[in-house]
Amino acid sequence: MTSKPVVVETVRELKALTSAFRSxxxxxxxxxxxxxxxxxxxxxxxxxxxxxxxxVVSIFVNPTQFGPTEDFSRYPRTFDADFEKLSELGxxxxxxxxxxxxxxxxxxxxxxxxxxxxxLESDFRPQFFAGVATVVGxxxxxxxxxxxxxxxxxxxxxxxxxxLSKDLDLGVEIVPVPTTREPDxxxxxxxxxxxxxxxxxIAPVIYTALKSAALNIRGGATPVxxxxxxxxxxxxxxLKVDYVAARHAETxxxxxxxxxxxxxxxxxxxxxxxxxxxxxxx
Amino acid sequence: MTSKPVVVETVRELKALTSAFRSxxxxxxxxxxxxxxxxxxxxxxxxxxxxxxxxVVSIFVNPTQFGPTEDFSRYPRTFDADFEKLSELGxxxxxxxxxxxxxxxxxxxxxxxxxxxxxLESDFRPQFFAGVATVVGxxxxxxxxxxxxxxxxxxxxxxxxxxLSKDLDLGVEIVPVPTTREPDxxxxxxxxxxxxxxxxxIAPVIYTALKSAALNIRGGATPVxxxxxxxxxxxxxxLKVDYVAARHAETxxxxxxxxxxxxxxxxxxxxxxxxxxxxxxx
Numbered sequence: 001m002t003s004k005p006v007v008v009e010t011v012r013e014l015k016a017l018t019s020a021f022r023s024x025x026x027x028x029x030x031x032x033x034x035x036x037x038x039x040x041x042x043x044x045x046x047x048x049x050x051x052x053x054x055x056v057v058s059i060f061v062n063p064t065q066f067g068p069t070e071d072f073s074r075y076p077r078t079f080d081a082d083f084e085k086l087s088e089l090g091x092x093x094x095x096x097x098x099x100x101x102x103x104x105x106x107x108x109x110x111x112x113x114x115x116x117x118x119x120l121e122s123d124f125r126p127q128f129f130a131g132v133a134t135v136v137g138x139x140x141x142x143x144x145x146x147x148x149x150x151x152x153x154x155x156x157x158x159x160x161x162x163x164l165s166k167d168l169d170l171g172v173e174i175v176p177v178p179t180t181r182e183p184d185x186x187x188x189x190x191x192x193x194x195x196x197x198x199x200x201x202i203a204p205v206i207y208t209a210l211k212s213a214a215l216n217i218r219g220g221a222t223p224v225x226x227x228x229x230x231x232x233x234x235x236x237x238x239l240k241v242d243y244v245a246a247r248h249a250e251t252x253x254x255x256x257x258x259x260x261x262x263x264x265x266x267x268x269x270x271x272x273x274x275x276x277x278x279x280x281x282x
Numbered sequence: 283m284t285s286k287p288v289v290v291e292t293v294r295e296l297k298a299l300t301s302a303f304r305s306x307x308x309x310x311x312x313x314x315x316x317x318x319x320x321x322x323x324x325x326x327x328x329x330x331x332x333x334x335x336x337x338v339v340s341i342f343v344n345p346t347q348f349g350p351t352e353d354f355s356r357y358p359r360t361f362d363a364d365f366e367k368l369s370e371l372g373x374x375x376x377x378x379x380x381x382x383x384x385x386x387x388x389x390x391x392x393x394x395x396x397x398x399x400x401x402l403e404s405d406f407r408p409q410f411f412a413g414v415a416t417v418v419g420x421x422x423x424x425x426x427x428x429x430x431x432x433x434x435x436x437x438x439x440x441x442x443x444x445x446l447s448k449d450l451d452l453g454v455e456i457v458p459v460p461t462t463r464e465p466d467x468x469x470x471x472x473x474x475x476x477x478x479x480x481x482x483x484i485a486p487v488i489y490t491a492l493k494s495a496a497l498n499i500r501g502g503a504t505p506v507x508x509x510x511x512x513x514x515x516x517x518x519x520x521l522k523v524d525y526v527a528a529r530h531a532e533t534x535x536x537x538x539x540x541x542x543x544x545x546x547x548x549x550x551x552x553x554x555x556x557x558x559x560x561x562x563x564x
């Protein structure tokens with residue numbers, strides 16, 4: 001029997017709560033989310049509970065990381081169901097600010113990123129990482145957690161927030177959590193809810209194509225050829241590929257070709273009106 | 283008889299020092315500087331000492347706030363003299379990081395500002411406020427001061443860092459300090475050291491022109507006309523005007539014409555190879 005999470009909506013309440021946690025010598029792990037929680041988020045919360053005594057889950061559909069033509073307005077908002085899931089897991093607190101609490105009138109500050117943010121998602125969602133970095137920077141400063149759990153599903157985002165915490169000396173250790181997948185390999189995503197039954201049946205092709213590409217690279221294919229073949233496989237299923245790329249697994253820089261360089265394969269593609277992303281290590 | 287300031291160069295030493303200050307229940311005021319300290323900086327330190335028990339002065343010539351054609355390389359660096367001045371005043375600590383300490387290899391984060399950063403200096407120094415906001419954001423996070431003293435001489439910067447602290451919830455109260463002037467009205471600036479004797483004799487025209495403009499506005503002239511007349515006066519002395527502008531004193535937005543709107547007059551002009559700025563309230 002676990003107690004329900006405390007729900008706070010203002011920075012003042014959040015700071016009071018986290019101060020109380022710290023006065024008990026509890027370490028705090030933050031799990032930043034946009035709600036619409038699924039089993040992938042539950043894995044983040046469980047991992048957070050392994051590293052810290054107190055877990056705060058933020059739920060905020062951040063308008064600034066959506067482009068003008070993207071799915072901000074239709075993004076699923078399921079607070080009651082999210083609250084139930086977090087209650088079952090025994091999360092300690094939910095921070096659910098509204099937009100005016102996060103970005104008060106006159107708000108004029110943006111955190112922009114280069115390095116790991118260059119290319120890939122940024123080529124197709126030019127505002128995305130500035131939106132992410134600004135809101136995550138604010139969440140880290142407001143909550144001052146010891147740890148923050150981020151999923152490998154959003155691999156470039158994981159590397160961006162790791163860089164952000166280091167660059168601004170925010171003192172938050174980023175805890176990466178492996179991607180949770182459906183039995184057929186599809187990476188869990190709140191956006192999977194947009195898929196029709198027919199699209200849902202096709203969607204795992206991104207993962208299977210990336211897996212083949214990884215095997216091909218291990219078998220001696222060049223990363224460029226393997227990525228191209230994966231893109232062709234995905235396209236053949238009727239998806240529109242934004243990118244399939246092999247990058248340095250830590251810096252996300254283009255591969256130098258150096259011996260033993262760690263490689264990550266990353267992909268984004270449109271299935272009908274839904275944009276899906278995935279990635280795997282080689 | 284005052285003790286010499288402690289000099290720290292790394293974030294680790296800085297954090298140890300500020301933790302020690304806080305464990306004594308001392309409030310901390312930060313005075314961010316680029317060194318080359320003059321009586322204007324001394325006024326900042328004295329004001330800081332009025333509001334807080336411990337004063338930390340940072341000295342860092344921040345490369346990212348200089349444009350490629352600006353005076354970064356020739357900007358005066360006078361650490362020994364700065365140390366003596368701060369010793370005489372009884373400053374508690376000097377934080378003097380080097381560039382690699384502030385921006386380690388792989389640094390990829392930039393804080394950019396709109397709102398009070400729009401126009402004026404930004405029209406002529408497009409990288410300036412991103413450089414300022416990034417370094418001041420880092421200094422605020424590293425030092426976590428209760429207060430930070432900034433001079434009104436850099437009035438737009440004062441408004442930008444005030445907005446920054448609020449937007450990122452950094453919890454630093456910005457303490458504005460009136461401009462220190464030479465007897466003939468010239469605002470103190472480290473860049474005054476670049477002026478020849480002849481230029482130095484001309485330089486107060488910016489202040490005297492702004493004073494006349496303020497009187498004219500109080501006497502019924504439109505802010506636009508008064509600013510134009512001040513620009514003409516400055517130009518007539520052989521300076522090249524970047525801008526003379528009347529703005530809302532708090533937001534720095536263009537004037538709306540509303541009754542009782544607080545007005546600030548701001549100017550920037552080149553005198554030979556030296557760029558001078560000044561501003562006054564109306």
